[in-house]
Amino acid sequence: MRHAKNNEPKEKVDVLGVGFNNISIDEAVERAMAIIESSGNDTSENASLPNENANNMIYRSASENSRPSDDYDVKAFDSEIKYEKTYIVTPNPEIVWLARRDENLRNTLNRAGLVLPDGVGITIGARILGTSLSKGRVPGIDFVSALLEKMALTGKSVFLFGAKPGVAEDAGEKLMQKHPGLVIAGTADGYITNSDTVAARINSAHPDLLLVCLGAPKQELWMADNLSHTDVKICVGLGGALDVFAGRVKRAPKLFQKLGLEWLYRLVREPRRITRMIKLPLFIFVVIWRRLWAN
Numbered sequence: 001m002r003h004a005k006n007n008e009p010k011e012k013v014d015v016l017g018v019g020f021n022n023i024s025i026d027e028a029v030e031r032a033m034a035i036i037e038s039s040g041n042d043t044s045e046n047a048s049l050p051n052e053n054a055n056n057m058i059y060r061s062a063s064e065n066s067r068p069s070d071d072y073d074v075k076a077f078d079s080e081i082k083y084e085k086t087y088i089v090t091p092n093p094e095i096v097w098l099a100r101r102d103e104n105l106r107n108t109l110n111r112a113g114l115v116l117p118d119g120v121g122i123t124i125g126a127r128i129l130g131t132s133l134s135k136g137r138v139p140g141i142d143f144v145s146a147l148l149e150k151m152a153l154t155g156k157s158v159f160l161f162g163a164k165p166g167v168a169e170d171a172g173e174k175l176m177q178k179h180p181g182l183v184i185a186g187t188a189d190g191y192i193t194n195s196d197t198v199a200a201r202i203n204s205a206h207p208d209l210l211l212v213c214l215g216a217p218k219q220e221l222w223m224a225d226n227l228s229h230t231d232v233k234i235c236v237g238l239g240g241a242l243d244v245f246a247g248r249v250k251r252a253p254k255l256f257q258k259l260g261l262e263w264l265y266r267l268v269r270e271p272r273r274i275t276r277m278i279k280l281p282l283f284i285f286v287v288i289w290r291r292l293w294a295n
Contacts, residue, residue: 020117024135035234086113087223088236090140093121093283095216108224120260125287141241157183162190162213163242171245203231210235213242
């Protein structure tokens, strides 16, 4: 990965042990394109994942004088570490909540080349903790849509992995219609349980980008475990985005998106999500507790 520019953050913002990049959508797209277009990166099975020291990286505390209340440390992060191939994650409060007590998941998130604040709860949490993700949230689906638009200009390709059988194919057709010039290198549904089979299909397609849409945290763990076996420079975990791209699921109206209330729209449409949504107030409660405890 290219060296950071002078105006790029040299630290991540810690929110309950997960370090987020303070970065705009345009900047995230620029970084991803730099990896996709870079020459000489080894994408073979022996290629390096994020620097081996990444396991030891956690990040600057969102409250400078605070200590974390859980069993992890907050350490300095150097954003100038180079990545020959990498994955991008887009955690929301639910995933951060899970990562608090799951060290493997937490390390997986923190080893990603980019950690984008997908949910409004993340930006609110950072602000409560005494700092700010000043460039705002970066919804994963908006980031990838902008990235695909950029890739289409030069005929780049993407492989779609996840969702029910037939969804990825429908999503691919609609994405090519929306982004003329974009190449769909291949697809695989999320019900294929053999990772070697999926990796072989990806490698035969030689895509520039891999979208892994298995739902969190399964997709993050899959990327961390399998990226080194795939012939791809960069992959992004994107939850249920293929259903949206395929037109199977309607995204929240623009007003809800702008106000950061997509979660509320989904809850109204799918009341069964209440058991998942309850983690949002729990997340905010713990963030406030951490802030008060630090003071």
